[in-house]
Amino acid sequence: MTSETVTVYVDGDPVDVAANASAAAAALQAGLGYTRTCPITDEKRAPYCMMGICFECLMVIDGMPSRQACMVKVRPGMRIDRQLGPRKLQ
Amino acid sequence: MSKTFDFLVIGAGPAGMSAATVAAGLGVSTVLVDEQPAPGGQIYRNVEAHAGDTRGVSVADWQRGVTLVGEFRASGAIYRPGTQVWQLDAPRDGSCMVYVTDGEQADVLRARRVLIATGAMERAVPISGWTLPGVMTVGAAQILYKTTGRATQAGTWIAGSGPLLWLFAAQALEAGGKIEGILDTTPRINYAQALRYAVPALRNHAYLTRGLALQARVKRAGVPIVKDVGAIEAKGDGVLARVRFRMRGQWQEVQASTLLLHHGVVPSVHATRSIHADHRWAPVQRCFVPVVDEWGNTSVDGYAAAGDGAGIVGAEASARKGQLAGLEAARALGTIDRARRDERAAPVRVELERHLPIRAFLDQLFTPRAGFFAPADDVLVCRCESVTAGRIREAIGLGAMGPNQMKAFTRCGMGPCQGRMCGLPAAEIIARERGMAMDEVGLFNVRPPLKPISLQELAALPE
Numbered sequence: 001m002t003s004e005t006v007t008v009y010v011d012g013d014p015v016d017v018a019a020n021a022s023a024a025a026a027a028l029q030a031g032l033g034y035t036r037t038c039p040i041t042d043e044k045r046a047p048y049c050m051m052g053i054c055f056e057c058l059m060v061i062d063g064m065p066s067r068q069a070c071m072v073k074v075r076p077g078m079r080i081d082r083q084l085g086p087r088k089l090q
Numbered sequence: 091m092s093k094t095f096d097f098l099v100i101g102a103g104p105a106g107m108s109a110a111t112v113a114a115g116l117g118v119s120t121v122l123v124d125e126q127p128a129p130g131g132q133i134y135r136n137v138e139a140h141a142g143d144t145r146g147v148s149v150a151d152w153q154r155g156v157t158l159v160g161e162f163r164a165s166g167a168i169y170r171p172g173t174q175v176w177q178l179d180a181p182r183d184g185s186c187m188v189y190v191t192d193g194e195q196a197d198v199l200r201a202r203r204v205l206i207a208t209g210a211m212e213r214a215v216p217i218s219g220w221t222l223p224g225v226m227t228v229g230a231a232q233i234l235y236k237t238t239g240r241a242t243q244a245g246t247w248i249a250g251s252g253p254l255l256w257l258f259a260a261q262a263l264e265a266g267g268k269i270e271g272i273l274d275t276t277p278r279i280n281y282a283q284a285l286r287y288a289v290p291a292l293r294n295h296a297y298l299t300r301g302l303a304l305q306a307r308v309k310r311a312g313v314p315i316v317k318d319v320g321a322i323e324a325k326g327d328g329v330l331a332r333v334r335f336r337m338r339g340q341w342q343e344v345q346a347s348t349l350l351l352h353h354g355v356v357p358s359v360h361a362t363r364s365i366h367a368d369h370r371w372a373p374v375q376r377c378f379v380p381v382v383d384e385w386g387n388t389s390v391d392g393y394a395a396a397g398d399g400a401g402i403v404g405a406e407a408s409a410r411k412g413q414l415a416g417l418e419a420a421r422a423l424g425t426i427d428r429a430r431r432d433e434r435a436a437p438v439r440v441e442l443e444r445h446l447p448i449r450a451f452l453d454q455l456f457t458p459r460a461g462f463f464a465p466a467d468d469v470l471v472c473r474c475e476s477v478t479a480g481r482i483r484e485a486i487g488l489g490a491m492g493p494n495q496m497k498a499f500t501r502c503g504m505g506p507c508q509g510r511m512c513g514l515p516a517a518e519i520i521a522r523e524r525g526m527a528m529d530e531v532g533l534f535n536v537r538p539p540l541k542p543i544s545l546q547e548l549a550a551l552p553e
Contacts, residue, residue: 018238020128020136025238033329034223040476044328046223048473050230051132052125053211053358055506056221056473066506066542070233071174072193073127 024069098201103131105397105412106207112416195550210398224330228352241267245347284455385418474505
């Protein structure tokens with residue numbers, strides 16, 4: 001396995017993750033627990049399928065809301081933040 | 091880059107890569123688009139990172155994957171990774187329009203033939219608490235393992251049924267992961283019913299031998315295995331804390347920080363359904379599959395489907411079905427004639443036959459427990475819109491005739507996943523409540539965009 005890592009910022013905190021990881025994997029590795037709250041019920045939710053099917057991992061990535069975090073590969077310096085409730089209109 | 095091709099393949103798993111390799115090798119102008127950053131699909135995900143591996147439970151799989159990826163990369167087919175398809179149009183003037191986005195800009199590609207090789211997804215079986223953080227699928231945990239090397243942590247329970255469950259458990263243990271226990275939901279009766287398919291399955295006993303070896307490995311590691319588990323619930327306040335399960339009528343409860351669920355895989359039919367291809371209900375596998383001929387042609391002109399997305403056959407058979415679809419594309423495009431296609435296909439079909447006898451056995455052994463399709467009223471079926479089984483039943487009681495009317499009543503299937511997750515379980519509930527056959531019930535209609543797309547991405551689209 002490759003041991004190459006990159007540093008990303010999960011909710012502001014730096015974390016080193018495998019260069020092949022997705023943003024969702026980085027959030028899980030950082031111990032973020034929940035990655036969004038449900039816009040309907042406000043319940044805490046976290047990535048479920050990790051392969052682009054369930055859309056449970058919607059997060060704010062580099063300021064862009066509602067990204068499928070499991071489908072976005074990490075880049076050095078990437079900011080990965082929880083998405084709370086429905087996405088905010090910019 | 092040119093945007094007009096003879097052959098466009100969607101998906102870089104075994105079927106898609108094999109089809110593209112064969113077609114490009116025959117001189118067909120071929121492009122392959124795939125969502126992932128690297129080729130391999132889910133089964134061979136990130137496989138190039140394992141090129142140097144020489145040992146381990148999956149080394150033979152990874153070698154096969156590395157070979158397929160190598161052949162594909164050398165084939166001359168154009169490869170567009172990180173590309174999602176959001177709309178497929180019926181052919182006009184002999185070419186199909188395929189709308190894609192790379193996450194920043196939308197684009198439209200034209201091709202005379204399209205192969206949909208979008209693979210499988212894990213069957214969604216709604217249980218109480220399955221939306222709690224800490225609950226995910228076995229496939230999700232395997233993707234974490236394949237891309238980051240991360241194994242399972244203390245407090246991990248695995249529940250469900252199917253070959254992937256045992257493969258992943260063995261992989262996780264090998265990687266130093268912890269598994270507190272496995273809750274095997276395979277109904278006892280399945281073993282007896284699968285027995286009559288065991289003799290044909292022995293024609294290629296490598297599958298059976300390997301399956302048994304994986305189970306033995308997990309047992310040898312001392313992981314407790316609870317058999318014949320009839321129901322599972324995830325419990326916790328905002329995060330998973332406990333797993334409850336029922337075995338022979340008795341409920342038990344264990345502490346847990348991670349629950350990995352697996353109930354087999356079903357074809358991902360979102361793309362094939364979006365083009366209104368004919369689908370049929372497969373009663374043993376309990377899923378819808380696109381109707382295709384022996385070359386993968388769907389009922390829609392210009393569109394073919396191959397691999398697990400056209401009916402679950404596994405990675406090796408999928409690669410062969412991809413090759414057949416690649417040959418058929420070359421024939422349909424006039425690059426080779428019928429005789430040449432058949433000549434090239436003959437050895438592929440011989441190989442394909444080696445990998446199919448196991449399927450009837452596996453399908454029967456792992457056919458899901460009937461009770462899983464009747465979730466209690468308080469269980470969320472639609473995760474996106476938080477719609478419970480009870481509300482679906484209420485809508486049916488109020489006269490909703492099928493999935494689409496029920497969706498209008500409840501918003502079930504109207505969230506970002508567009509019914510990919512809840513489509514099957516919701517249809518199962520409707521079939522039960524109304525006493526209808528699954529073929530009659532069907533699934534939600536699929537409408538573009540197949541993936542959410544921003545106005546900013548859309549603005550980049552040419553006129």
